[in-house]
Amino acid sequence: MNLLPFHSETLVSALTKEEVLGHLIRVTREVNFLDARTQQDSKIRFNGMIGREGFRISRAIKRGDSFLPLMRGEVESTPRGCIIFVRYSLFPTTVLFLSFWSVVLLAFAAYYFVGLQNINYGSICIGLAVLNYVLGIFFFQRQVKASRELFHELINFEMKDKE
Secondary structure, three states: OOOOOEEEEEEEEOOOHHHHHHHHHHOEEOOOOOOHHHHOOOOOOEEEEEOOOEEEEEEOOOOOOOOOEEEEEEEEEEOOEEEEEEEEEEOHHHHHHHHHHHHHHHHHHHHHHHHOOOHHHHHHHHHHHHHHHHHHHHHHHHHHHHHHHHHHHHHHHHHHHHO
16 A cells, blocks of 8 residues: 555557547547536446546546546557557645645644643644544545556457457
8 A cells, every 4th residue: 555645557559549548539528517417427437537648537427526536547549559558646636635634733733742742642633643644645545546447448448348
């Protein structure tokens, strides 16, 4: 398990760059939460944008999840297919949320240890800060696993269609 909310992987595919990006375009939509009609398509697996060189997507979900990873990827052509570089990270607002509460809890711990010299309350605050961070990492890794499985399934699905 990583101690930072970040994961990366490199995939080698027999598909061409255009085939990989084309398949991702078919299962990705740009996010528009104000239009309910765009959220009812069952073929859509990802939200985000696909460009000529890569993509910036996240798994399409029905309920909100703060620890859903943002998948950034680049696709490079090779003579026998392509190489896909994928980086999974938390959304910036989630990083801000996680950092804010960790800093607040550590500040309270410092206040209790130094200002009031209350070891019990200071220890509770440090414990809560560590628990906050560990749970954040745990939930992020769980969402990375689900997103990776879906991404790998879609890439392998295209391979089965070609045979």
